[in-house]
Amino acid sequence: MARFRKEEGKKTPKINTASLPDIIFMLLFFFMVTTTMRETTLFVRTNLPSATEIQALERRSLVSFVYIGPPIQTAVYGTEPRIQLSDSFASVADIPSYVSAEREAISEAERPLMTISLKVDRDTSMGIVTDVKQELRNVNALRVNYSTLRGEVTGR
Numbered sequence: 001m002a003r004f005r006k007e008e009g010k011k012t013p014k015i016n017t018a019s020l021p022d023i024i025f026m027l028l029f030f031f032m033v034t035t036t037m038r039e040t041t042l043f044v045r046t047n048l049p050s051a052t053e054i055q056a057l058e059r060r061s062l063v064s065f066v067y068i069g070p071p072i073q074t075a076v077y078g079t080e081p082r083i084q085l086s087d088s089f090a091s092v093a094d095i096p097s098y099v100s101a102e103r104e105a106i107s108e109a110e111r112p113l114m115t116i117s118l119k120v121d122r123d124t125s126m127g128i129v130t131d132v133k134q135e136l137r138n139v140n141a142l143r144v145n146y147s148t149l150r151g152e153v154t155g156r
Contacts, residue, residue: 040065040067040084040086040087041087042067042072042084043067043071043072043073043077043082043084043087043088043089044067044068044069044070044071044072044081044082044084044121045069045070045071045072045121046067046068046069046119046120046121047069047121047122047123048119048120048121048122048147048148048149049120049122049148049149050148050149050150050151050152051148051149051150051151052150052151052152054148054150057115057117057145059113061106062106062110062113062114062115063114063115063116063117063145064098064099064102064114064115064116064117065116065117065119065147066083066084066085066095066098066116066117066118066119066132067083067084067085067119067120068081068082068083068084068118068119068120068121068124068128068129068132069081069082069119069120069121069123069124070082070121070123070124071089077089081121081124081125081128083095083128083132085098086098092128092131092132092135093135095132095135095136095139096135096138096139099116099136099139099141100139102114113143114141114143115143115144115145116136116141116143116144116145117144117145117146117147118132118133118144118145118146118147119147120146120147
């Protein structure tokens with residue numbers, strides 16, 4: 001007759017960790033693909049105005065942004081509206097060099113499609129915006145876009 005032994009001290013099997021590096025790299029790749037990096041650190045406040053008839057830009061890679069508004073750090077820079085190009089404050093005289101640098105960054109075939117998008121604070125006077133637009137005309141940057149928020153236009 002066969003004897004059955006009772007297994008003493010039964011241990012749980014070890015977890016197989018062979019596929020763990022594959023899972024880690026798959027998650028790393030997923031987050032690398034889906035994460036977008038901030039392009040510009042804003043130094044000016046831009047509360048955009050509302051508009052009802054707006055269109056989305058087709059190719060964001062061909063858009064260069066000009067930010068106009070009061071500085072966020074008013075104790076240091078005052079309350080007058082300032083122009084921000086890339087990551088620094090600029091004057092109207094700096095716009096030609098900014099536009100030429102942005103044109104050089106894209107291919108020659110796409111240069112006529114380059115758009116300058118103005119992100120202007122709703123409380124900014126049109127004087128500084130007109131100066132920027134005039135300087136853009138002087139450097140032949142004629143595709144200008146005003147960035148707005150979708151919504152109902154309210155009277156002031």
